[in-house]
Amino acid sequence: MNLDDLMKALGVPKSAYADGPIPTRSPIDGRLLGQLRQASAADTAAAVERAQAAFLRWRDVPAPRRGKLVRLLGEELRRHKAELGWLVSLEVGKIAAEGEGEVQEMIDICDFAVGLSRQLHGLTIASERPGHRMMETWHPLGVVGVITAFNFPVAVWAWNAALALVCGNAVVWKPSEKAPLCALAVQSLFERACSAYGDAELAQLSQVVVGLADAGAALADHPRVALVSATGSTRMGRAIGPRVAQRFGRCLLELGGNNAVIVAPSADLDLATRAIVFAAVGTAGQRCTTARRLIVHESVYVELVGRLKRAYASVRVGDPLETGTLMGPLIDQAAYEGMQRALDQARSEGGSVHGGERVLADRHPEAWYVSPALVEMPAQTEGVRGETFAPILYVMHYADFDKALALHNDVPQGLSSAIFTTDLREAEAFLSARGSDCGIANVNIGTSGAEIGGAFGGEKETGGGRESGSDAWKAYMRRATNTINYSRELPLAQGIKFDL
Ligand code: UN1
Numbered sequence: 001m002n003l004d005d006l007m008k009a010l011g012v013p014k015s016a017y018a019d020g021p022i023p024t025r026s027p028i029d030g031r032l033l034g035q036l037r038q039a040s041a042a043d044t045a046a047a048v049e050r051a052q053a054a055f056l057r058w059r060d061v062p063a064p065r066r067g068k069l070v071r072l073l074g075e076e077l078r079r080h081k082a083e084l085g086w087l088v089s090l091e092v093g094k095i096a097a098e099g100e101g102e103v104q105e106m107i108d109i110c111d112f113a114v115g116l117s118r119q120l121h122g123l124t125i126a127s128e129r130p131g132h133r134m135m136e137t138w139h140p141l142g143v144v145g146v147i148t149a150f151n152f153p154v155a156v157w158a159w160n161a162a163l164a165l166v167c168g169n170a171v172v173w174k175p176s177e178k179a180p181l182c183a184l185a186v187q188s189l190f191e192r193a194c195s196a197y198g199d200a201e202l203a204q205l206s207q208v209v210v211g212l213a214d215a216g217a218a219l220a221d222h223p224r225v226a227l228v229s230a231t232g233s234t235r236m237g238r239a240i241g242p243r244v245a246q247r248f249g250r251c252l253l254e255l256g257g258n259n260a261v262i263v264a265p266s267a268d269l270d271l272a273t274r275a276i277v278f279a280a281v282g283t284a285g286q287r288c289t290t291a292r293r294l295i296v297h298e299s300v301y302v303e304l305v306g307r308l309k310r311a312y313a314s315v316r317v318g319d320p321l322e323t324g325t326l327m328g329p330l331i332d333q334a335a336y337e338g339m340q341r342a343l344d345q346a347r348s349e350g351g352s353v354h355g356g357e358r359v360l361a362d363r364h365p366e367a368w369y370v371s372p373a374l375v376e377m378p379a380q381t382e383g384v385r386g387e388t389f390a391p392i393l394y395v396m397h398y399a400d401f402d403k404a405l406a407l408h409n410d411v412p413q414g415l416s417s418a419i420f421t422t423d424l425r426e427a428e429a430f431l432s433a434r435g436s437d438c439g440i441a442n443v444n445i446g447t448s449g450a451e452i453g454g455a456f457g458g459e460k461e462t463g464g465g466r467e468s469g470s471d472a473w474k475a476y477m478r479r480a481t482n483t484i485n486y487s488r489e490l491p492l493a494q495g496i497k498f499d500l
Contacts, residue, residue, distance in 0.1 A: 001086055003033060007181070009083050011188035017181055024180055027093035027329045028319055030366020036180050039211035044172070044218035047207035051143045051170035052224050054204035059140045059168045066166050067117025069202065072193040073162070074110030077103055084154065084185055086321070091179050092150050093328040094283055095320040106158035108452045109468060113162035116473055120167065131487025138477040140168030141226035141250070145219035147240065149232040150331055151286045151389075153179035154186050156254075159452065159468045160229045160476075161190075161206065167476040169226075172207040174219055176232075178331055180210045213239070220244050227252060227476065231288070234387070234413070234461045241463070252475050253463025254456070256387040257415030259438070259447035260293035260408050262430065263304055264401070264421035271444060272420040273307045276393070279418075279446030281315055281372045284327050285391030286335070288462075289416040289440070289448035293384060294395045295404050301397045305376065308393075309354060312372055317359055329369045330390060336368040339390035342383060343373060346394065349381035356392065385411045401426060409437045415458030416440040416447040439466070 004014060017024075020037035039047070058066065077084065085100030094102070122136030144164040148156040153176060161171045175183035187208045194202040209215045216236075219225050220243040228244045229252040230237060237255040244251045261279065263272050279291035296304050320328030330336050336358065343356045356373030372391035377384055384394045398404035408417065417436040420443075421427050427443045429435050439458035440450060450456055455470035457463070466472045492498060 001083075003090065006083055006087055006090075007185065010080060010087065010185040011192060012181075012184045016184055024091075024178070025366075026090050027331050027367055028090065028321070029364045033091065034181055036210055039209040039215050041214050041218035044174070044209045044211065044215045045222060047172050047209050048143055048219070048222050048224050050204050051172050051207050054202065055140070055142050055168075055170040058170060058202070058205055061168070063117045063120050063166060063168065066168060067114045069193060069197045070110050070117070070162050070165055071114045072196045073190055074107050074114070075196075076189040076193050077107050077110065080189060081107070084182075084189070087182055087185055088153055089320050089328070091181050092153055092331060093320050095325050095328055098283055099320075102152060102155045105155040105452055109155075109158050109162045112452055112469060113166045116163070117166040120473065120477070122479065127483065128493060129485070129491040131489065132483060132485050132491075134481065134483045137480045137482055138167075138474070139480060141476060141478055142169060143225050144169045144171050144476060145222075145225040145228040146171055146173045147216050147219065147228065147230040147232065147236075148173070148175050150176040150178035151283060151288070152231070153182040156231050156467075157183070157186060159456070163473045164476045165205065167473055169476055170205045170207075172209060172219060172225065174209045174211060174216050177210075177212055183208050183210065216240065217243065220249075221247070223247055223249075225249060229465070229467065230254070234463075237463050250475070252465035252467065254288065254458075254465050254467060255461060255463040256413050257288045257290070257458060257462055258292050258385065258387050258411045258413040259289055259416040259418075260295055260411075261291050261417075261447060262404050262408060262419040262421075263294065263296045263300060264419065264423060264426050265297045265299045266422040266426075267300065267420035268422060268444070269300065269304055269307060272304065273311055275418070275420070275444075275446035276308065277311045277315070279448045280393040281312070281327050281391050282448060284330055284370075285372065286331065286389050287448045289450060290391075291393060291418070291447045292387065293380070293411075294393055295407055296395060296397050297404070298397045298399050305374070305395060308374055312355060312374055315372060317369055317371060327372060327391065329364075329367045333368055335390060336370065338388055339370060339373070339392060342386075342388040342390065342392055343375070345383035346375045346377065346381070346392075349383050350378045351381075351383075351394070352376045380407055380410060387413060401429070405430070405435060412461040413458070414438045414460040415462040416442070416450070418442040418445060418447050420444055
């Protein structure tokens with residue numbers, strides 16, 4: 001599919017992506033995709049003001065009717081799933097199935113949010129005072145800033161925006177500078193949904209700010225941005241979090257992961273092998289939830305590592321839009337160099353590296369394809385404790401289950417985790433308070449590929465935020481506690497007497 005035709009089908013005029021000074025390229029082959037303008041801090045502030053004006057109207061619209069707009073957005077996404085999925089692949093190098101899968105996640109969260117639009121309910125609480133009633137009301141926050149990473153260039157916006165919109169907020173989106181076209185396409189589909197809703201003006205509820213870190217910083221600093229939901233590296237979170245905290249704004253951070261899989265003696269190794277390969281190699285190791293560490297019981301170590309080596313050798317690396325490809329390119333040269341540095345460090349720390357070298361350089365000199373790397377480590381070294389956004393799986397072994405758990409938790413990040421076991425005691429211990437310290441803990445499935453119905457996010461350096469399903473919507477609203485006196489008396493709480 002030709003890019004211009006694709007963008008046309010998605011409703012983005014060429015002038016929006018072809019006339020600016022900053023080139024954007026496809027990681028598939030380095031080809032030029034567009035020339036973008038960059039928003040300044042002042043442009044960002046103007047976008048926030050437009051969003052704020054739209055919010056003032058939107059907060060008065062009953063939530064189930066707000067749900068209708070999100071339903072219409074979901075319909076646009078269903079209609080354009082193939083095109084948008086293709087654009088995701090073109091712009092960030094995901095294989096076609098994963099590009100479309102990402103759009104499916106957007107559709108799923110829209111469905112979820114539509115149902116939610118009739119369920120934004122608070123509690124009624126027993127008052128200690130006679131003739132009184134106490135309750136909670138949930139109100140929208142205002143403008144929600146959304147900062148997203150290249151690896152999920154459309155789905156992460158949707159997790160935030162679908163919830164934020166039904167909750168009555170407006171959204172200002174700063175997409176990754178590596179994936180601006182996806183953002184323009186999503187915005188165009190949102191505009192279509194607003195027209196279908198019968199109020200094209202509502203498109204102001206979503207603002208896209210294509211810019212660099214200073215645009216993100218402007219969102220973090222702007223007093224009107226009630227919540228900043230930021231997905232990306234721990235480094236980015238360290239820059240954004242304190243700025244938002246400084247003005248007592250709210251932050252929802254979804255940062256790095258260093259996700260591990262424990263494979264116990266009783267594990268179903270067929271299942272484990274398939275799950276580990278998808279989790280470690282899928283999206284070329286560039287998911288926050290990618291499996292990066294494998295902690296294997298010594299009794300199954302040789303068998304499992306043998307299976308993984310064979311599976312790794314059969315993973316087809318190449319053009320992500322070709323059928324049969326399982327792993328596309330890394331996002332850019334910097335990602336490749338980061339991967340090589342991590343592998344060098346692993347070697348210097350006593351690791352034995354299988355794979356990880358550059359491939360297809362003759363065919364695509366401007367792109368960065370690698371074979372996935374399996375690295376056998378003597379211990380959980382400094383290198384293993386850091387997150388490298390690349391397909392590197394460090395393998396370690398254990399003899400004692402409690403030591404495996406300790407090793408599992410002994411990293412700064414806390415996003416996703418998994419155990420493969422058929423032993424009920426181990427499975428339950430892994431999920432218990434003394435087990436995995438991550439926001440996501442799975443049994444007999446991998447670390448990645450979470451469903452939207454659960455709350456998504458993690459602990460420690462992962463940032464503590466929760467997005468997507470369950471009651472994550474509460475982060476996008478403010479809670480008011482209301483007490484109503486329907487008596488003719490004025491009893492005070494705690495039985496205090498204060499008679500005039
Ligand atoms: C991310 O990598 O930022 O669980 C998100 C998964 C996806 C989301 C990953 N549903 O892999």
